[in-house]
Amino acid sequence: MMSTDTIFALSSGGLPSGVAVIRLSGPASGQAVQALCGRQPAERRASLLSIRNRNGEKLDAGLVLFFPGPNSFTGEDCAELQIHGGRATVKAVLAELAGMAGLRAAEAGEFSRRAFLNGRMDLIEVEGLADLIAAETEMQRRLAAEQSSGGLSKLYDSWAKRLTHARAMIEAELDFADEDDVPGSIADTVWRDMRQLEQEILNHLSGVRTGEIVRDGLKVVIVGPPNAGKSSLLNYLAKRDVAIVTDVPGTTRDVLHVDLDLDGFAVRLYDTAGLRETDDVVEQEGIRRTQLSMAQAHLVLLLSSLAEPDWVAFTEGYDGPIIRVQTKADRQDAAWRDPEADVKISVRTGEGISALLDLVSGYLPDLDQGSALALPTRQRHADNLAEARSHIGTALDAGGSGLDIQAEHLRLAGQALGRVTGRVDVENLLDVIFSEFCIGK
CATH class of the missing domain: 3.40.50.300 (P-loop containing nucleotide triphosphate hydrolases)
Structure with missing residues (x-):
């Protein structure tokens, strides 16, 4: 989902500072860099260039980078200007960008939102990134790093694949029950795995309090x-x-x-x-x-x-x-x-x-310093995981209702799990999640 406008923001925090990083994302990123610097630098290579306004007046000199999509943070063409962090300098460069056609200042969390919409991150990774920026202690950093790097997403994705596989096997048994190449024992294998998955989710939910404390x-x-x-x-x-x-x-x-x-x-x-x-x-x-x-x-x-x-x-x-x-x-x-x-x-x-x-x-969680912190950290995680587990339990208990009813409950379990990572039905979550971000992230 590529955007038609190009956004920009100061991404490096408060001024003054030794270095200020201005980030751009969108189809006009390369043109904007060319207008400021006279040329577009080689892809993914830092180039020391002068930055000038439309009248040719030099505003500053700094390192300029260009990252073509889709292999960029947002999945779009992106650029970064690493300039001196004086207030007047940054203000002048931002004003020059604001005066270019097709460019506008970014809203809070918009870079990360575009990364999500373009498939570069899921919601768990986005929330982990927000937590990583806000982390003040070592355990907060470890927990956020685990999530922002996709560690927790891999766990949930593996569960989602098991649910999808179970539904596929049940559908096969419903549609091809008379065929010789669909053994009748498939259902037994499926329900054994679903019973194990229900327990794994239950064990995972026991870490909600620990994740909250961390x-x-x-x-x-x-x-x-x-x-x-x-x-x-x-x-x-x-x-x-x-x-x-x-x-x-x-x-x-x-x-x-x-x-x-x-x-x-x-x-x-x-x-x-x-x-x-x-x-x-x-x-x-x-x-x-x-x-x-x-x-x-x-x-x-x-x-x-x-x-x-x-x-x-x-x-x-x-x-x-x-x-x-x-x-x-x-x-x-x-x-x-x-x-x-x-x-x-x-x-x-x-x-x-x-x-x-x-x-x-003595009341802090007892965590092994070498272990991965695959813990649910938000109430929405816990609510959707509990819903997924509930639907799996209902499917397991609904043997007398028919395989089609059981398969439907597994589909609902998959939907609940998908809402954690943002694979399905997440539009109502986006404003809440991305409103936590600062401008330029």
């Missing part, structure tokens, strides 16, 4: 009564003053967070309003948000600075994992130390902080 981070919520040291702990771990710390109870009214890199994983740490009875309307809203954050947490750090805290009272309604943290461990009072606490810390001395982080690390 991609979006382990969500850790700090809760407890006012003045338990929640904001002080957040500031200590963030190594900056994120939250206001005072002796006045109820200082924190909203949910604040910082992101940590722990063993290569992202850990998102949330500071919340202190839990207590209050008539303050604003503080009540903060407590409501605290309870909502707890409901969405992967882990809760329950803090208290009391000698004998009532740990149960502050987590009513929450049944997830909890680490009980007794704060202000620099106190000299030995009777203050509660044996029920999982760890005792002091942000003044640093005591217990390493032990606390070790406990948090």
Whole structure:
């Protein structure tokens, strides 16, 4: 699906910078380069050329590359201008491109969208590319690299081929049941493989939570009564003053967070309003948000600075994992130390902080550093995979309804699987997916 217009954008991020990369894609890319540089460089070879405006005035000099379609990032003719990253220089070159007939500035995600529409990437690879650009930790990078390079797509494609093969064998048995060259045992072989495929998808879906944690981070919520040291702990771990710390109870009214890199994983740490009875309307809203954050947490750090805290009272309604943290461990009072606490810390001395982080690390996914991260990372992946598995299960259970009904459920399973990679029925997904991209990607 080739586009008639040519798009351009600054693809290299904020200015000023040492080098700025301007990317073009579309049928007029070569003509645009020729108009700017006086000639079109050899295919896939970097050429140092002067860049001039239509009046012949030199704007800059830089490396220019031309990639003819279909063997390019978007599948169309593409070009790149690697120029100096001064604001005025980049602005002048972009203005010159905007003045050329048939060229326009790219929309967010339009380069990647064209790559998808031209068959250069599927949706899994597109989403992986978006995640790779946004990755901040090593595990996020590994997960995104696996998806953007097609590792996950190969798995789903192999499942789709098995479904297609099963349907073909069933259709053959329906159409040629009287022929000698169609053995009656085909159906048994097909359903044995479909039963195995159903289990493989079920096993894969068990990794949804792991994929969510790797991609979006382990969500850790700090809760407890006012003045338990929640904001002080957040500031200590963030190594900056994120939250206001005072002796006045109820200082924190909203949910604040910082992101940590722990063993290569992202850990998102949330500071919340202190839990207590209050008539303050604003503080009540903060407590409501605290309870909502707890409901969405992967882990809760329950803090208290009391000698004998009532740990149960502050987590009513929450049944997830909890680490009980007794704060202000620099106190000299030995009777203050509660044996029920999982760890005792002091942000003044640093005591217990390493032990606390070790406990948090215990809730991170246990992944082999050498293994591939073939994990579903988005809710739409999980929903469509669950639908595919459901249809396979229905087909397996519908033996008394006839092979034609069973084959139809396998077709529906294939459609659900195809919606993950974008092989079928994806138009309603595109705006959502590509809106996540920055201009120039």
